[in-house]
Amino acid sequence: MASNTNLTPPRGLEGLDLLASAIIILDDDNRVVYANPAAEHLLESSVKALSQLRFTEMFLNADSLNAVFRQATENLFADWRQDLTLERSGREPLHVHCIVSALDKPGMAILIELRENVQQLKLDREERLLDQSQANKELIRNLAHEIKNPLGGIRGAAQLLELELPERHLKELREYTQVIVKEADRLQTLVDRLLAPHRRPHIVGDVNIHEVFERVRSLITAEFPSGLAIKRDYDLSIPEFRGDKEQLIQAVLNIAHNAAQALAPRIAAGDAQLIFQTRIARQVTLAKVRYRLALDLHIIDNGPGIPPEIQDRIFYPLVSGREGGSGLGLTLAQTFVQQHMGVIECASRPGCTDFRILIPLP
Incomplete structure (x- = not known):
């Protein structure tokens, strides 16, 4: 069946443009004939671009939905609901709650409602934060220990060098050794702050x-x-x-x-x-x-x-x-x-x- 793309809501369904949920209507060939503004935003594409595609061509793992669409058109269920992760080429996957319903209108076979699964997004973000935090802790611990030992040697060498300075040049050269000592102390303070959470016991x-x-x-x-x-x-x-x-x-x-x-x-x-x-x-x-x-x-x-x-x-x-x-x-x-x-x-x-x-x- 040829696609008949509607850039405006189908007659009798004008309220779809106002919904916060993404609404997509497909024809008998699973081609997009309507998408509301929320769908354009979620899919990051215009209605005109979407109308060139079958729904299953938008995602890398949407072939399994073909059976669902077929069952819907055969009126085997009133509506089908499931949480999905829709993979996209070169973009972040979409975590959505998907509702599929059959339509009994000329040129319109399937209505799809997609609601972004905020809880799944939150769980994924928390998992990334925990992984990142663990990696940071390992990096900090290793880096701090690598810095700590040479720092002590640099500071000690600067102090010994100051003791060996000739008296006639002590005042002018001591300024340089003191810079080394003070900068070593500053870096030592930074290292101590980096290691503080790992050194201090957890007192409950x-x-x-x-x-x-x-x-x-x-x-x-x-x-x-x-x-x-x-x-x-x-x-x-x-x-x-x-x-x-x-x-x-x-x-x-x-x-x-x-x-x-x-x-x-x-x-x-x-x-x-x-x-x-x-x-x-x-x-x-x-x-x-x-x-x-x-x-x-x-x-x-x-x-x-x-x-x-x-x-x-x-x-x-x-x-x-x-x-x-x-x-x-x-x-x-x-x-x-x-x-x-x-x-x-x-x-x-x-x-x-x-x-x-x-x-x-x-």
Whole structure:
């Protein structure tokens, strides 16, 4: 049957253009005769381009759907529903919930509804974060140990050299040896920070999450006494839980301190704001494990936002959006939270950056 592409919704189905779900209508030959704007967006293609294809030609693994389409046209079911991963050449696969229904209209045989499977996308992203974090930890540990031993030798050699300097040149040459010593000390401090999460024992005790936030609030307020308002939005019913209080203080402090530094222009203007929010989330999946309850913590600021080009890499070591930043604060925060079986997520746009910490509760 020849394709009869509709660039406007079929008569009687005008409301399809307004739906958030992707809607695709196929003819008897499985060619696209209609796709709503949501489908164009999801498939990253125009109706005109889609109309040149059979539906199964859009994906590398869609041949199995032919049997489903045939059964639909034979009225063997009212509708067919299944979660699918549709592979695409040169593009990210689509994780969707697919609904297939038969249509009884001239030139229109099949209606397909695709809903992006947000949960699957979230699971895949968390898995990538965990793999990335594990690789980072191995890299950091190996790199830090490789740097540490030569540093001690460089510092010691500079000190011995200073003792051997002739008296008449001591003042002018000592300046150079001191540069070597100070730079070696600076690198040693960096190495110690890199190794800190792996050296320090995980000390577990009863933790009140609001004591953690209040400790961080007092530290941030002491450093930024004016121009920065810290709003508390606490769920005081949250119970104590088992965890490492000092690690959690450091994780929250690293995030809040980064936020406060990014807020410098607003602090100068007097309208900078940080929000500390605590909630309980229910039925949370972290690293493919389902938890009945989890701490749902937010540190929100009204700063300029994280540059888009580094948003996917902000938890990598030595990646910083601030000139002069070490790029270790968020890496260490993620490590400390992961030692509590949790994860840190970030959503950022100009005027609002939200760091979300999820930690499972027993």
